[in-house]
Amino acid sequence: KQTSGNSASEAKTIKIGIDLELSGGVAAFGSSALDGAKLAVKEINAKGGVLGKQLELAIADNASKAEESTRAIQKLISDDKVVAVIGAATSGNTLAASTVAMEKKIPLITPSGTATKVTVDERTGKVKDYIFRTCFIDPFQGTVMGNFAAKDLKAKTAAIYIDSSSDYSKGLAKSFEEQFTKNGGQIVTKESYQQKDTDFKAVLTRIKDKNPDVIYVPGYYEEVGKIIKQGREMGITVPFLGGDGWDAPQMFEIAGNEALNNTFFSNHYSSEDTSPEVQKFVENFKKEYNKVPDGFAVLGYDSVQLIAEAIKNAGSAEPTKIKDALAQIKNFKTVSGTISYNETHDPIKSAVIIEYKDGKQSFKTKVNP
Amino acid sequence: MLKVENVNVYYGAIHALKDVSIQVNEGEIVTLIGANGAGKTTLLKTLSGLLTPKTGTITFLGKDITGIHAPEIVKSGLIHCPEGRRVFANLSVEENLELGAYLRKDREVKEDMEQIYSRFPRLRERKRQQAGTLSGGEQQMLAIGRALMGRPKLLLLDEPSMGLAPILVQEIFNIIQEINQSGTTVLLVEQNANQALKIANRAYVLETGKIVLSGAANVLRASEDVKKAYLGA
Amino acid sequence: MMRKNKNFIIGVLISLFIYLVIQVLISMGILSDFWISTIILISINIILGVSLNLINGFTGQFSIGHAGFMSIGAYLSAIMTLDFNLPFPLALLVGGIAATMAGFLIGVPSLRLKGDYLAIATLGFGEIIRIIWLNTEYVGGASGLSGIPALTNWTWVFIWMMITILVVNNFVNSTHGRACISIRENEIAAEAMGIHTTKYKVIAFMIGSFFAGIAGGLSAHMFYIINPNSFNFMKSFEILVIVVLGGLGSTSGSIIGAIVLTMIFTLLQDYPEIRMIIYSLLLILMMIFRPKGLMGTREFSFQLKKRGEQYGKHTSA
Amino acid sequence: MANTLLLDVKQVSRSFGGLKAVSDVSIQIYQGELIGLIGPNGAGKTTLFNLLTGVYEPSEGQILFKQESIGGLKPYKITQKGAARTFQNIRLFGNLSVLDNVKIAYHQRSKHSIFASIFRLPSHFKGEQEMTEQGMELLKIFRLDHKKDELAKNLPYGEQRRLEIARALATRPKLLLLDEPAAGMNPQETQELMQLIRWIRKEFDLTILLIEHDMSLVMNVCDRIYVLDQGQLIAQGTPAEIQLNPRVIEAYLGQEV
Amino acid sequence: MEYITQQLINGISVGSIYALIALGYTMVYGIIKLINFAHGDIFMVGAFVGLVSAKMFQVQGFDPIWVFIFSILLSMIVSAILGVIIERIAYKPLRNASRISILITAIGVSFLLENGGIFFIGPQAQGFPEIIPKKQYHLFGSIQLDSNQIMILGVTFLLMVLLQLIVHKTKIGKAMRAVSFDMEAAHLMGINVNTTISATFAIGSALAAAAGVIYGMTYNSFDPLMGIIPGLKAFVAAVLGGIGIIPGAFIGGLFLGIIETTVSSIGYSLWRDGVAFAILILILIFKPSGLFGKNVREKV
Numbered sequence A: 001k002q003t004s005g006n007s008a009s010e011a012k013t014i015k016i017g018i019d020l021e022l023s024g025g026v027a028a029f030g031s032s033a034l035d036g037a038k039l040a041v042k043e044i045n046a047k048g049g050v051l052g053k054q055l056e057l058a059i060a061d062n063a064s065k066a067e068e069s070t071r072a073i074q075k076l077i078s079d080d081k082v083v084a085v086i087g088a089a090t091s092g093n094t095l096a097a098s099t100v101a102m103e104k105k106i107p108l109i110t111p112s113g114t115a116t117k118v119t120v121d122e123r124t125g126k127v128k129d130y131i132f133r134t135c136f137i138d139p140f141q142g143t144v145m146g147n148f149a150a151k152d153l154k155a156k157t158a159a160i161y162i163d164s165s166s167d168y169s170k171g172l173a174k175s176f177e178e179q180f181t182k183n184g185g186q187i188v189t190k191e192s193y194q195q196k197d198t199d200f201k202a203v204l205t206r207i208k209d210k211n212p213d214v215i216y217v218p219g220y221y222e223e224v225g226k227i228i229k230q231g232r233e234m235g236i237t238v239p240f241l242g243g244d245g246w247d248a249p250q251m252f253e254i255a256g257n258e259a260l261n262n263t264f265f266s267n268h269y270s271s272e273d274t275s276p277e278v279q280k281f282v283e284n285f286k287k288e289y290n291k292v293p294d295g296f297a298v299l300g301y302d303s304v305q306l307i308a309e310a311i312k313n314a315g316s317a318e319p320t321k322i323k324d325a326l327a328q329i330k331n332f333k334t335v336s337g338t339i340s341y342n343e344t345h346d347p348i349k350s351a352v353i354i355e356y357k358d359g360k361q362s363f364k365t366k367v368n369p
Numbered sequence B: 001m002l003k004v005e006n007v008n009v010y011y012g013a014i015h016a017l018k019d020v021s022i023q024v025n026e027g028e029i030v031t032l033i034g035a036n037g038a039g040k041t042t043l044l045k046t047l048s049g050l051l052t053p054k055t056g057t058i059t060f061l062g063k064d065i066t067g068i069h070a071p072e073i074v075k076s077g078l079i080h081c082p083e084g085r086r087v088f089a090n091l092s093v094e095e096n097l098e099l100g101a102y103l104r105k106d107r108e109v110k111e112d113m114e115q116i117y118s119r120f121p122r123l124r125e126r127k128r129q130q131a132g133t134l135s136g137g138e139q140q141m142l143a144i145g146r147a148l149m150g151r152p153k154l155l156l157l158d159e160p161s162m163g164l165a166p167i168l169v170q171e172i173f174n175i176i177q178e179i180n181q182s183g184t185t186v187l188l189v190e191q192n193a194n195q196a197l198k199i200a201n202r203a204y205v206l207e208t209g210k211i212v213l214s215g216a217a218n219v220l221r222a223s224e225d226v227k228k229a230y231l232g233a
Numbered sequence C: 001m002m003r004k005n006k007n008f009i010i011g012v013l014i015s016l017f018i019y020l021v022i023q024v025l026i027s028m029g030i031l032s033d034f035w036i037s038t039i040i041l042i043s044i045n046i047i048l049g050v051s052l053n054l055i056n057g058f059t060g061q062f063s064i065g066h067a068g069f070m071s072i073g074a075y076l077s078a079i080m081t082l083d084f085n086l087p088f089p090l091a092l093l094v095g096g097i098a099a100t101m102a103g104f105l106i107g108v109p110s111l112r113l114k115g116d117y118l119a120i121a122t123l124g125f126g127e128i129i130r131i132i133w134l135n136t137e138y139v140g141g142a143s144g145l146s147g148i149p150a151l152t153n154w155t156w157v158f159i160w161m162m163i164t165i166l167v168v169n170n171f172v173n174s175t176h177g178r179a180c181i182s183i184r185e186n187e188i189a190a191e192a193m194g195i196h197t198t199k200y201k202v203i204a205f206m207i208g209s210f211f212a213g214i215a216g217g218l219s220a221h222m223f224y225i226i227n228p229n230s231f232n233f234m235k236s237f238e239i240l241v242i243v244v245l246g247g248l249g250s251t252s253g254s255i256i257g258a259i260v261l262t263m264i265f266t267l268l269q270d271y272p273e274i275r276m277i278i279y280s281l282l283l284i285l286m287m288i289f290r291p292k293g294l295m296g297t298r299e300f301s302f303q304l305k306k307r308g309e310q311y312g313k314h315t316s317a
Numbered sequence D: 001m002a003n004t005l006l007l008d009v010k011q012v013s014r015s016f017g018g019l020k021a022v023s024d025v026s027i028q029i030y031q032g033e034l035i036g037l038i039g040p041n042g043a044g045k046t047t048l049f050n051l052l053t054g055v056y057e058p059s060e061g062q063i064l065f066k067q068e069s070i071g072g073l074k075p076y077k078i079t080q081k082g083a084a085r086t087f088q089n090i091r092l093f094g095n096l097s098v099l100d101n102v103k104i105a106y107h108q109r110s111k112h113s114i115f116a117s118i119f120r121l122p123s124h125f126k127g128e129q130e131m132t133e134q135g136m137e138l139l140k141i142f143r144l145d146h147k148k149d150e151l152a153k154n155l156p157y158g159e160q161r162r163l164e165i166a167r168a169l170a171t172r173p174k175l176l177l178l179d180e181p182a183a184g185m186n187p188q189e190t191q192e193l194m195q196l197i198r199w200i201r202k203e204f205d206l207t208i209l210l211i212e213h214d215m216s217l218v219m220n221v222c223d224r225i226y227v228l229d230q231g232q233l234i235a236q237g238t239p240a241e242i243q244l245n246p247r248v249i250e251a252y253l254g255q256e257v
Numbered sequence E: 001m002e003y004i005t006q007q008l009i010n011g012i013s014v015g016s017i018y019a020l021i022a023l024g025y026t027m028v029y030g031i032i033k034l035i036n037f038a039h040g041d042i043f044m045v046g047a048f049v050g051l052v053s054a055k056m057f058q059v060q061g062f063d064p065i066w067v068f069i070f071s072i073l074l075s076m077i078v079s080a081i082l083g084v085i086i087e088r089i090a091y092k093p094l095r096n097a098s099r100i101s102i103l104i105t106a107i108g109v110s111f112l113l114e115n116g117g118i119f120f121i122g123p124q125a126q127g128f129p130e131i132i133p134k135k136q137y138h139l140f141g142s143i144q145l146d147s148n149q150i151m152i153l154g155v156t157f158l159l160m161v162l163l164q165l166i167v168h169k170t171k172i173g174k175a176m177r178a179v180s181f182d183m184e185a186a187h188l189m190g191i192n193v194n195t196t197i198s199a200t201f202a203i204g205s206a207l208a209a210a211a212g213v214i215y216g217m218t219y220n221s222f223d224p225l226m227g228i229i230p231g232l233k234a235f236v237a238a239v240l241g242g243i244g245i246i247p248g249a250f251i252g253g254l255f256l257g258i259i260e261t262t263v264s265s266i267g268y269s270l271w272r273d274g275v276a277f278a279i280l281i282l283i284l285i286f287k288p289s290g291l292f293g294k295n296v297r298e299k300v
């Protein structure tokens, strides 16, 4: 019954599935990624599509639930006959979808599922050959920040404050800790919060009590913004550090420009980056949606670009060929950096470190893997 | 004063009142007797607007009040003291009485309350007590007092003696007569038919939703049929 | 009794027929994976609804912690198949039994509570269980357990669905079930009639939790992954909605509720932006127009002639 | 026949907050007696019933039923030991059929297990059938058999009262406690009830304790009467004695009866 | 010691926000015995109206104090109207239905508001203006406290007293309590039950809106799902204090805030909600109607 590929190649359009969090708890992530993906499809189609065919998105909402993510991708594959799927925004929901993708042999690219086990089977250690991602894996960002804290900021002690409901956050924290201690630093305390928490003063008081040189908060902007704001109000003046989850224009509104001074995070790209890809993307996105793209939007956009590139390289929209072409991607320029896949389907790309300064993101350094 | 013409009331499919017509004149005590489930309570609820008749008309003081919202009917002076006391258990005695005067805007509420207290001294003793903790008899006094606070022109009483000790039953009937003498017309529903007929001017007998007998109270009290069916003689 | 038996046999025959039709459609490849999974999801929701109905609808104990019991079944059965290589049916049973024990543990102290206080206590228990999973690295913490083998299929869910319906139905239509219902109707009177109310409340909780655990196990082995967030209090509310929408105290109602709600949710899949808006509007409308639920407290009967009469009143002789 | 002591209430008290609702009350009831309990509203009659049936625990004192102490036992245990009651405010299982109401009362005697019911073993069918048969018999006695499938809440008041008594009898009590069974009945209905009480007492070999404000009923059917006032026992004796007791007249009966 | 005091202050400040939301919750419950599940979402709508109007008034160049007063009033009015509309459309037809049916409707309304919010506003969190800049105070050296925290506690306390007065001393309050106990008898007093219930919803929703605006100002963010967790916490706080009892909600809120902060402050932040629920359950087992609830057993 492996007919989806054939029928698709005869069709006039190439259908790409979207399995994202469009309602429910983390709808914010999924809908940003969808905005990015839609923009990419629009641009590609405007330029004549891929292999002479227009791209078409088939959208399914996973309601921010693992079991619905499974069902969403089942629907995309069996009813919509897509040739590849983008999703989901979180590692957990991607894991749920990945089993179906593997079984049905349809390539799946997660824009932002950073957990290692998304592309590598945890139990067998085997690479899942149909699963790819657009984002970094967690360890890279943590390592980058671990070095930055110890070497550039000359920190001796650090506190780690993680989002315990997110594997992403845990992953970053783990590699940060490893790298930071390798550099001779000391972790004075490890604390955690949960998504949708709003008051962090109890734990911040605890952290303040331990007097760290830096505080690593690898979470998403919604909570991180509040953490930084409340921390500063409580008189914590040391730098806050974080990862790509920080990247959102709302950071300025939530935390406030002043509180954000002296904070740094690792990212795929900087919207202040002067490279033409980035500038063009930010401009187009603003034109389309009347807002500044956040990190999820960028990754959603790039995920579509990756699939389009793979189809082009493969010369065919057959799922297995797309998969092979994806694995071969080398030095492909995307908004979030230049991507080459390694053997575990993780993009090797440079990271940038960005500092928030006086109400702006300012590009600090670029770190190559 | 009150005129009920051919009223029919249903509970879903149950036809609870069938073509009921009664009349209450100013200054009277009229009593309504009948077996359990005859529809007495239903009739009173219909009069006070808690139920809406399917057909028929109710005229009170020359005004058609059929199907009018209950608070409006209360405003016009028809006050219903419901079956089972229904005092507001979580409110104090005094607050219950104040609620009785909820719609009144005049300044004489305080005086009226004093009057009620002197009629039921027991209530004065307990004015801060939660109504729910009163004994049955006290609650009944409160319910009547509360109804009187609305300055009824017509007072509907539904089984005021139910569950009361004999000594209180006596007292309640005395009170009803007193109230009547001070100018309030009363429509009384009672299981204690003997007593009710004793103090009433006229009476109606309700049987499975239909008025089957009516007339002067003393005549009915002497009637063999009534005796056998309701007085248990 | 004769009528009961006839009813029972017709019921079994119809169910078997449904089973076979769907099984044939599946083996012939006519039903797409998506629709198979929808049917399985409906069946799992039926198990959840019917079992919660025993607690909420029949026994009248306001519980909103069903997702907690479900999660116990899900996690334990998944651990059993993943780490202990237990055969699927056995793993399911382990999950169900663990959930039953939790139902017992939770039932005994909290059944002192009434109404909304019981509700919040059960909600709290559900959340505590979820937080325990969240903080247990062995079961994957926040990201949960993944790679659970896909062992659930139509046959298994069908079997468990039928067992649930039969057990709950047989229980409810016996003196023991009546004891539970009498607690719902008037606890003080029930006790005065010699009914050990605490015992029956706990039993209802245990039976309900057992099937919630089974449903959890089936669901874990259907969707490959479980994580604590799938079992938060919103999930408990979803199950409660099934029960109330179907009709508290009607097993057929829970079945219909599960079918209707799952189908609405599924059919709205194509309209992601307004999916939840329409879903919630429909929910409100259905409650306004059928405040007692789609079935009220009535049950299906295969004696179609009598339907009209039963509609009005319970008068069938 | 009035020789074996069935119920022995020894100086029982119960207070709510500061209020002593029942204070130092002692009552003896012998097998087969029909005893009245009267007293003004709020005297503590219902509270005493609640103490006897385990709804409340006595603050002080002892309650012996068939020589066994039952003070503080759970209501269902006391019912199982053979004391059943009706309630001042009717407490039927309103949404259940008349027959089911009675069958529930038979539950405590049922022998088939939950297991048997779930797996529909023969003992289930046998047990259920027995219950139905016994229930129907009882309903016949109370002239409710033609309404067996009616929902209890749809019955007229008088029939609800009868059903409550029938349901209490279904627990097979030795002692039956009736709380104002005639409330809300007219004199005619009260008389019918009186016949019924006399009849079941004989038929079921019952001992009955009865609260009632309707003096025609109390004075006619009771062997002896206890009078409570403000939680305390103020008098006891035969109806004739009670009717003439000045304390009772002052507190309860009033001048004319 | 300083540490403990600081954490206590933190706890009270979180708790007073829970208390603020719980007040409206408990009041609506007290009168119509409905767990108004949508309360948290009306709180969200209130926050949104506050957000929009604050931005609007700020642009007009009003003084921060006036911006605050105008926007909180506007948001209270809009939410009160919304509350009344919701009651009329979604709850009133179910007045004679079982309480659990109305709860399900309330859940439906809650979903509707949340997803309507996502649809019209977008799911992303956005900033919320501070409106009145916070002033930091320092006690005994390093213990830190800000003007906003003091304001919240003050406002919550005032509203609690005000609400208690409304319910217990005014005519409409008496009517509310009468309606809560016996609607039919209330009718017979000439009380317009519908108006009274509408008034209840209006006050409850206005309180939720005030809480929403203050919450937004405190945490500087808004999103359409922001009401879920505070709504749940407020419900827990209300139950803890004895649901339906206004001072109970206040104390319950503070208590919950302090428990949570304590758990976090000793390094178990992961278990915070678990411990809070466990304590709630324990309290309920020993005091089955909450801290302030009278354990009224049905009189038999």
Ligand SMILES: Nc1ncnc2c1ncn2[C@@H]1O[C@H](COP(=O)(O)OP(=O)(O)OP(=O)(O)O)[C@@H](O)[C@H]1O
Binding pocket: B011, B014, B016, B034, B035, B036, B037, B038, B039, B040, B041, B042, B043, B083, B191, D154, D155, D156, D157, D158, D184
């Ligand atoms: N809410 C209701 N729904 C359905 N039927 C009802 C309802 N209320 C009363 N009835 C029925 O309507 C009939 C008349 O009842 P009603 O209460 O008016 O009688 P009543 O004369 O007041 O009796 P009682 O002396 O017992 O108070 C009865 O058959 C009763 O069962």
Ligand SMILES: Nc1ncnc2c1ncn2[C@@H]1O[C@H](COP(=O)(O)OP(=O)(O)OP(=O)(O)O)[C@@H](O)[C@H]1O
Binding pocket: B132, B133, B134, B135, B136, B137, B163, D016, D019, D021, D039, D040, D041, D042, D043, D044, D045, D046, D047, D048, D088, E297, E298, E299
């Ligand atoms: N659960 C309770 N809490 C507080 N007070 C109570 C409780 N139960 C009864 N009381 C009080 O105890 C006293 C006795 O009440 P009880 O119901 O026993 O009276 P009764 O003799 O049955 O009166 P009636 O003839 O009116 O039914 C009353 O003052 C009552 O308010």
Ligand SMILES: [Mg+2]
Binding pocket: B040, B041, B042, B083
């Ligand atoms: Mg009546």
Ligand SMILES: [Mg+2]
Binding pocket: D045, D046, D047, D088
């Ligand atoms: Mg009594």
